[in-house]
Amino acid sequence: MAVANSLKYLILSTSPRIGGNSDTAARYVETLLKAKGDGVFLNTSRKKINPCLGCNLCSRDGRCVQKDDMAEIYELLPQINYLVIASPIYAMGLCAQAKAIIDRLQPYWAQKYLLKQSEMQQKRRKGLYLLTAGTNFNTVFTGAEITLKYLNNVLEVEEFRIVGFKNLEEKGEIKKDPNNFNRILEAINQMGVS
Numbered sequence: 001m002a003v004a005n006s007l008k009y010l011i012l013s014t015s016p017r018i019g020g021n022s023d024t025a026a027r028y029v030e031t032l033l034k035a036k037g038d039g040v041f042l043n044t045s046r047k048k049i050n051p052c053l054g055c056n057l058c059s060r061d062g063r064c065v066q067k068d069d070m071a072e073i074y075e076l077l078p079q080i081n082y083l084v085i086a087s088p089i090y091a092m093g094l095c096a097q098a099k100a101i102i103d104r105l106q107p108y109w110a111q112k113y114l115l116k117q118s119e120m121q122q123k124r125r126k127g128l129y130l131l132t133a134g135t136n137f138n139t140v141f142t143g144a145e146i147t148l149k150y151l152n153n154v155l156e157v158e159e160f161r162i163v164g165f166k167n168l169e170e171k172g173e174i175k176k177d178p179n180n181f182n183r184i185l186e187a188i189n190q191m192g193v194s
Ligand SMILES: Cc1cc2nc3c(=O)[nH]c(=O)nc-3n(C[C@H](O)[C@H](O)[C@H](O)COP(=O)(O)O)c2cc1C
Pocket: 015, 016, 017, 019, 020, 021, 022, 023, 087, 088, 089, 090, 091, 092, 093, 132, 133, 134, 135, 136, 137, 140, 168, 169, 170, 171, 172
């Protein structure tokens, strides 16, 4: 029998460094979520996702006029109830690939705040955001956190966790400390899955 609120996830691994720290964290999340539901994992840096054009045409009908690989994300987002975004910290913020996707979610902002009817409102959503940084600066995640909290409003993410990993400069360094994976597991367990 199908479970009404079964887990449907989308994992956006945005780093251009495939097999790097944030991608490894995202793959680990996939292994955990796969056991609990259905979903899609995308290495978005290998997709053609243009930046927002600022044309504001999405204000008319809540749709983006650009034709590129965002189509796949636009199709999946309204269906899912668990969103995972993994991004390295670049220049004290999200990487450009992650930011481009978030900017391209402006149609959902338009749906919610201008058109007063968002397709995202049909589902309750949880968010798990994984950030990896080379330094251990106190404020290294602050910029990304502000953007991700904004995103929660637009995508109707009701509950979320941001798990940040500092001092990870080299590719795959995240694997050296098992506690890194424990922190991800803990965040997932704290939120539950549906
Ligand atoms: C263009 C670029 C900018 C970066 N900027 C920062 C930064 O501002 N602060 C920081 O702590 N690390 C910075 N880093 C280091 C990365 O955040 C770090 O290596 C991270 O673990 C990379 O994750 P990834 O392996 O998933 O790509 C930068 C790396 C690159 C390539």
